[in-house]
Amino acid sequence: MSDLSTxxxxxxxxxxxxxxxxxxxxxxxxxxxxxxxxxxxxxxxxLPFSExxxxxxxxxxxxxxxxxxxxxxxxxxxxxxxxxxxxxxxxMTYYNLVYQYGEERGPRPFVEKAAEVGLSGFVVxxxxxxEAGPLRAACDEFGLxxxxxxxxxxxxxxxxxxxxxxxxxxxxxxxxxxxxxxSSVSDRTAASLDRLSDVDLPKAVGFGISSGExxxxxxxxxxxxxxxxxxxxxxxGEGYRNDDPVADVADRLESLARELNAGAERGYSxxxxxxxxxxx
Amino acid sequence: xxxxxAAKGVxxxxxxxxxxxxEYGGRYVxxxxxxxxxxxxxxxxxxxxxxxxxxxxxxxxxxxxxxGRPTPLQRADRLSERYGTxxxxxxxxxxxxxxxxxxxxxxxxxxxxxxxxxxxxxETGAGQHGTATxxxxxxxxxxxxxxxxxxxxxxxxxxxxxxxxxxAAVTPVTTGRGTLKEAISETMRDWASNVExxxxxxxxxxxxxxxxxxVRDFQAVISEEAREQIREGAGRLPDAVLACAGGGSxxxxxxxxxxxxxxxxxxxxxxxxxxxxxxxxxGVAPNSASLTTGSxxxxxxxxxxxxxxxHGQIVESHSISSGLDYAGVGPELAHLVDEGRVTPVAVDxxxxxxxxxxxxxxEGIIPALETAHAFGYLHEHHAGLxxxxxxxxxxxxxxxLESVVEETDARGTPNAPDMSAFGGGL
Ligand SMILES: Cc1ncc(COP(=O)(O)O)c(C=O)c1O
Numbered sequence: 001m002s003d004l005s006t007x008x009x010x011x012x013x014x015x016x017x018x019x020x021x022x023x024x025x026x027x028x029x030x031x032x033x034x035x036x037x038x039x040x041x042x043x044x045x046x047l048p049f050s051e052x053x054x055x056x057x058x059x060x061x062x063x064x065x066x067x068x069x070x071x072x073x074x075x076x077x078x079x080x081x082x083x084x085x086x087x088x089x090x091x092m093t094y095y096n097l098v099y100q101y102g103e104e105r106g107p108r109p110f111v112e113k114a115a116e117v118g119l120s121g122f123v124v125x126x127x128x129x130x131e132a133g134p135l136r137a138a139c140d141e142f143g144l145x146x147x148x149x150x151x152x153x154x155x156x157x158x159x160x161x162x163x164x165x166x167x168x169x170x171x172x173x174x175x176x177x178x179x180x181x182x183s184s185v186s187d188r189t190a191a192s193l194d195r196l197s198d199v200d201l202p203k204a205v206g207f208g209i210s211s212g213e214x215x216x217x218x219x220x221x222x223x224x225x226x227x228x229x230x231x232x233x234x235x236x237g238e239g240y241r242n243d244d245p246v247a248d249v250a251d252r253l254e255s256l257a258r259e260l261n262a263g264a265e266r267g268y269s270x271x272x273x274x275x276x277x278x279x280x
Numbered sequence: 281x282x283x284x285x286a287a288k289g290v291x292x293x294x295x296x297x298x299x300x301x302x303e304y305g306g307r308y309v310x311x312x313x314x315x316x317x318x319x320x321x322x323x324x325x326x327x328x329x330x331x332x333x334x335x336x337x338x339x340x341x342x343x344x345x346x347x348g349r350p351t352p353l354q355r356a357d358r359l360s361e362r363y364g365t366x367x368x369x370x371x372x373x374x375x376x377x378x379x380x381x382x383x384x385x386x387x388x389x390x391x392x393x394x395x396x397x398x399x400x401x402x403e404t405g406a407g408q409h410g411t412a413t414x415x416x417x418x419x420x421x422x423x424x425x426x427x428x429x430x431x432x433x434x435x436x437x438x439x440x441x442x443x444x445x446x447x448a449a450v451t452p453v454t455t456g457r458g459t460l461k462e463a464i465s466e467t468m469r470d471w472a473s474n475v476e477x478x479x480x481x482x483x484x485x486x487x488x489x490x491x492x493x494x495v496r497d498f499q500a501v502i503s504e505e506a507r508e509q510i511r512e513g514a515g516r517l518p519d520a521v522l523a524c525a526g527g528g529s530x531x532x533x534x535x536x537x538x539x540x541x542x543x544x545x546x547x548x549x550x551x552x553x554x555x556x557x558x559x560x561x562x563g564v565a566p567n568s569a570s571l572t573t574g575s576x577x578x579x580x581x582x583x584x585x586x587x588x589x590x591h592g593q594i595v596e597s598h599s600i601s602s603g604l605d606y607a608g609v610g611p612e613l614a615h616l617v618d619e620g621r622v623t624p625v626a627v628d629x630x631x632x633x634x635x636x637x638x639x640x641x642x643e644g645i646i647p648a649l650e651t652a653h654a655f656g657y658l659h660e661h662h663a664g665l666x667x668x669x670x671x672x673x674x675x676x677x678x679x680x681l682e683s684v685v686e687e688t689d690a691r692g693t694p695n696a697p698d699m700s701a702f703g704g705g706l
Binding site: 095125127 | 306307308309310311312314315316455456461465468469472473474475476576577578579580581588590591592593594
């Protein structure tokens with residue numbers, strides 16, 4: 001079992017996301033460490049790309065802050081090495097950065113470096129199953145996971161393709177569109193989870209979750225984990241705009257993480273007992 | 281128009297293939313968009329390649345009646361004399377709306393209608409594609425929203441007015457430098473949110489499969505006509521075809537039917553901006569010459585040649601013409617360049633501006649600033665191009681007048697009229 005599936009082994013996983021280097025390297029280290037204190041089971045670390053087409057305004061602004069602060073793939077890897085956390089880390093980025101890294105073209109040097117610094121896997125939102133072959137092969141070679149995003153529009157046939165290249169967990173996109181905090185959970189989430197009930201990978205739901213209440217709702221609906229990005233990035237952005245001390249922002253991140261994590265646990269305990277699934 | 285004629289506009293095959301041009305192309309988009317892209321590919325194969333329900337016949341009829349096709353191939357007498365070579369102009373500036381962009385916009389909006397989509401979104405750089413899409417959408421009764429970079433809105437106000445007057449919503453994009461690259465990203469975001477009832481009319485031969493192929497097929501009418509017309513006019517095929525390349529849609533349209541004619545040289549003229557060097561400090565390429573100076577990577581849904589730094593971040597591009605101001609280029613064009621079939625060349629801002637005035641004064645044709653790049657190349661290199669040359673006049677320059685007056689004054693363009701008596705403005 002990989003690091004990632006272990007993180008989902010007992011109880012719902014809380015999977016926060018932050019853009020690395022937002023608004024600068026040192027603050028960003030403190031923020032990710034605060035998320036672990038707040039109960040993160042896995043952390044998704046964003047490596048900023050200049051054209052983040054799957055991101056809404058919140059994360060887009062974080063990407064701009066981080067790039068302006070000088071974040072590069074090498075600094076990202078250094079960051080992972082400098083982090084003092086124990087939970088598995090997933091790199092979330094766009095394919096061009098994976099593809100361009102190192103001397104030879106193709107994803108292998110990037111994956112090799114990721115393995116060396118101790119990352120557990122990748123989420124690459126602009127890489128559909130059809131183009132994922134080379135990255136999947138490199139992940140297999142170095143023992144890393146490739147997490148795929150399942151959209152509300154994904155049909156049975158595509159789901160099959162997707163699952164065949166995925167490992168670690170499935171990132172279940174709660175609604176159509178781009179990332180961004182929402183005030184309510186889309187009612188498509190439960191339907192998506194039902195569709196995936198036969199897939200033998202943990203399912204983490206993301207896109208729009210911003211409160212403990214929403215985290216509880218999706219876990220109660222059957223999610224094995226919740227992914228929260230924009231709501232946390234908003235805290236970083238607001239701290240940056242107000243010029244707040246890093247320690248204060250870190251405290252706020254920790255307490256929002258606690259709320260989200262507690263929500264996930266609550267959703268789990270409220271779940272209607274499911275018939276025991278036999279593995280045959 | 282006979283059945284045979286109608287079917288001629290499309291390839292003689294009914295399978296769109298895998299969307300790869302050598303190692304370029306493909307589909308690098310979020311999963312949420314993949315089903316829509318598969319649905320589009322299916323529609324492209326059935327309607328465009330297979331002429332199902334008479335799609336191609338209707339497209340051709342509307343291109344003629346609404347679009348004003350065929351456009352003339354005109355011999356440019358004074359340029360021919362000046363350069364000592366037969367220069368022919370393919371007059372896409374005479375297409376309805378003033379540019380080749382309508383060929384594609386009309387094709388895609390019609391296709392969206394055949395597919396039962398209810399809403400159109402598009403991005404635009406120079407505003408020319410946005411205008412063409414807004415016109416096609418009004419013509420076919422579809423609601424339309426166009427994303428345009430804030431900087432381009434300021435450079436291309438006449439087209440903003442035209443889009444609004446045709447009933448389209450124009451949404452400013454403020455991220456990055458506020459040009460075409462950001463507008464494309466923003467339109468993809470809209471599409472990802474509304475993919476179930478919305479079609480994204482992409483404006484050039486870029487993006488995920490099937491867009492590069494499909495847009496090329498809609499634009500291929502340019503070379504289809506030009507090839508017939510030059511045989512009639514000059515009695516033979518040309519030695520060279522020149523077209524400016526932003527994303528490359530007028531380029532691929534003007535080249536497509538000539539690609540098998542190995543003796544016809546094909547020149548893709550890119551925007552050389554102020555220099556072909558990248559400013560390492562600011563991370564800006566003061567040009568948009570991705571074929572000439574770019575490297576292989578993945579942007580906006582396909583693998584192609586693009587302007588990027590050593591880490592794979594897309595760098596900002598520059599051109600005096602908004603329609604060429606883009607860090608990427610169509611994957612098929614990148615492939616044809618690697619194969620040696622298309623020659624990429626670059627013309628800088630100053631030479632394009634001088635060519636703009638030359639064509640206006642000597643032929644009575646005010647070209648788009650994009651188009652002027654092709655004439656800039658003709659001016660500098662006519663001696664090596666052979667006896668018969670076709671230049672694709674991709675669009676007319678009315679949209680550019682305000683910025684041309686401003687830029688001409690600022691640069692002291694030598695062959696330009698003195699506009700200072702008019703207060704430097706219009
Ligand atoms: C008149 C004209 N020519 C050329 C272009 C460049 O686009 P493409 O390279 O796709 O033809 C534009 C784009 O707006 C344009 O308006």
